Amino acid sequence: FAIFxxxxxxxxxxxxxxxxxxxxxxxxxxxxxxxKFITFNIFDDEExxxxxVQNWKLGKxxxxxxxxxxxxxxxxxxLETYPMEGKTLIELGGGVGLPGLVMAAIGSEVLLTDIGKxxxxxxxxxxxxxxxxxxxxxxxxxxxxDQSHMEALPHKTYDYIVCSELIYNVExxxxxxETIEALCNKDTIVFMSYKYRMQEKxxxxxxxFDPKFEYERIESTDLLKYHPNPKENFLICRLK
Numbered sequence: 001f002a003i004f005x006x007x008x009x010x011x012x013x014x015x016x017x018x019x020x021x022x023x024x025x026x027x028x029x030x031x032x033x034x035x036k037f038i039t040f041n042i043f044d045d046e047e048x049x050x051x052x053v054q055n056w057k058l059g060k061x062x063x064x065x066x067x068x069x070x071x072x073x074x075x076x077x078x079l080e081t082y083p084m085e086g087k088t089l090i091e092l093g094g095g096v097g098l099p100g101l102v103m104a105a106i107g108s109e110v111l112l113t114d115i116g117k118x119x120x121x122x123x124x125x126x127x128x129x130x131x132x133x134x135x136x137x138x139x140x141x142x143x144x145x146d147q148s149h150m151e152a153l154p155h156k157t158y159d160y161i162v163c164s165e166l167i168y169n170v171e172x173x174x175x176x177x178e179t180i181e182a183l184c185n186k187d188t189i190v191f192m193s194y195k196y197r198m199q200e201k202x203x204x205x206x207x208x209f210d211p212k213f214e215y216e217r218i219e220s221t222d223l224l225k226y227h228p229n230p231k232e233n234f235l236i237c238r239l240k
Contacts, residue, residue, distance in 0.1 A: 013037060017069065019228055026229055029195070033063045042072060042102055048132050050105075052096045053124050060168070061095045061118040066229055067165035067193040071099040073226040074218075074234060075162075075191065076106070082189065084108040087159040090183060092142070092176070093166045097125050100162065104137035105129075111154065113142035145175030150182060157185040163192040167205050177208045181239070190215075190237035195229070213237045 013036035025031045032038055033056055040050040055062040075082065085107030091100040094112035104110040110133075112122040122139035129137075142149045161183055166176060180190060190213065196202070215237035223232055 104133035
């Protein structure tokens with residue numbers, strides 16, 4: 001199935017996001033990395049296009065990842081179960097911030113967070129899409145485990161925490177889990193998407209995560225309606 005109608009470059013630096021089951025580059029994480037701008041018709045409305053601005057010079061945090069599209073689609077298509085309007089939502093390691101931008105357009109109070117060198121890019125994406133959500137989305141520096149950054153956040157805990165494609169740097173796993181836990185209250189829901197890459201890394205991360213959180217795993221066959229990559233995973237988590 002085709003999700004969007006075209007993947008051809010609109011200009012040398014712009015493309016329209018498109019994935020389909022038979023795409024020979026479907027498993028290539030970096031297939032869109034050379035574009036400065038990616039346009040998403042995620043609302044199926046030409047008047048509400050979302051434009052993502054990338055900066056490859058910032059490394060992995062400066063580009064779009066498929067797991068964030070999966071996240072945005074899942075949240076958008078499950079609003080009855082997980083209502084977003086008027087809720088507080090923080091995206092950790094947000095980078096270009098697609099899920100947060102989309103939820104801001106639905107009416108969430110969204111905070112995109114990332115390390116210092118990436119926050120300017122998050123703001124650039126906010127400015128590029130303000131026409132669809134006004135002042136509902138902001139960005140702020142948050143290095144996982146940094147207590148001064150945590151104290152500067154506008155809320156101590158959040159209704160929703162979004163974690164897209166964050167299971168990659170083993171040395172960060174402890175501080176990531178610590179940060180997620182600190183931002184939770186008893187009702188907080190944590191949404192986590194990740195692509196299967198290395199079992200050893202997953203074992204190490206969930207060795208830290210499992211003692212603190214319980215979660216529902218969405219079946220891979222159910223995820224295909226949001227994104228056709230069979231390696232994508234999705235968890236809905238709560239504090240134990």
